[in-house]
Amino acid sequence: MNTDAYFTELAEALRTTGVPEEQLARTVDELRAHLAESGTAPEEEFGPAALFAASLGGLAPAPGEPDRAAEHWTWTADLFNDRRMLAVHGDQGWEVEHLDSLGRFVCRRAPGVALAWEYRREVIAGRRRAKVLAELDPEGWELCGEWLVYGYFKRPKAATAGPAGTLDAPPAAPEKVWFLSRRAKALLTVWALACGAAYLSLGLPGFAILVAVGSALSAVYTANLETRRGKVAGARTATGKD
Structure with a gap:
């Protein structure tokens, strides 16, 4: 060309x-x-x-101009529900700028004709980080946030869908900011009861230990689960099975 x-x-x-x-x-x-x-x-x-x-980001402000017209919205979801909600909100034009210290998705949406976004989550702990980044970068995926052992990547849908990846009339920003799955709600209930029992029986040190150990085990379990799923998907692709 x-x-x-x-x-x-x-x-x-x-x-x-x-x-x-x-x-x-x-x-x-x-x-x-x-x-x-x-x-x-x-x-x-x-x-x-x-x-x-x-x-280039569609209606990004010109250099030196404030981005006052853009909408801003922060929300969160659990690891069982985050990818589904990212897909929903990405289709509504919400671009994840980063994850804050609480693991919330900090988003913006350009005024006028907004771009739709697609997202993916990958385990990027340890040696996997360089490998995953090298594989996704040529496809236009950009790392937009990290939480525990996970990396969240974004890509404008216009990169693959062309004009169909834009929104002429995006819906209003949701009032809801918490998007928890049923599984997460059940686990939180059990977790709250366990923390309460630990605090009452062991005091603050015991409570702190329980929180630390529980968080570490959760991260390891979900990372291993996702890695196994990735290997199964890769094996199916290699053998031509759906």
Whole structure:
């Protein structure tokens, strides 16, 4: 693909996501200037035009301008429910910026024509981190948060769905901020009773030990469970089974 054809495709993709013409022209001019200095081909430097346009974030504010118009929302879910809720909220245009210290998803949504987002969760503890990042980065996945042994990755749906990955009229921000599965609610009830018994019988030190041990065992169990599922899925793919 030659340079003119590449930037024509890029401009059309950015226009589809609602980027103003002035910002669009400025972006294309800056990218052309960068290529003139580097002497590389656009595909080599930026990747496919549609994927690159999606990664620019649609209606992102121009450099130096405050992002006052964007909506912001923070919510949380348990490990049994987080991927399902990320899919739901991603389809509504919510982009995860990061996870805070409590493990909550801190999100924003651009005004006007918002991008839909897709998410995935991977175990990235220890040696797996470099391997997972190396595998997902070429596919446009960006690490957007970490919790325990997990990494959460995001990618705009426009990268794979094109114009279908945008939202003209996203729904209002949910009032709910907790999304717990039935399994998590049951475990929390048992956990609360165990912590209460530990505090009453062993005092604060015993309570602290129970919380630490319980959290560690939970992280190890869920990580091992997810790794086993990944190996089973990989084996099925290798043998051609669904």
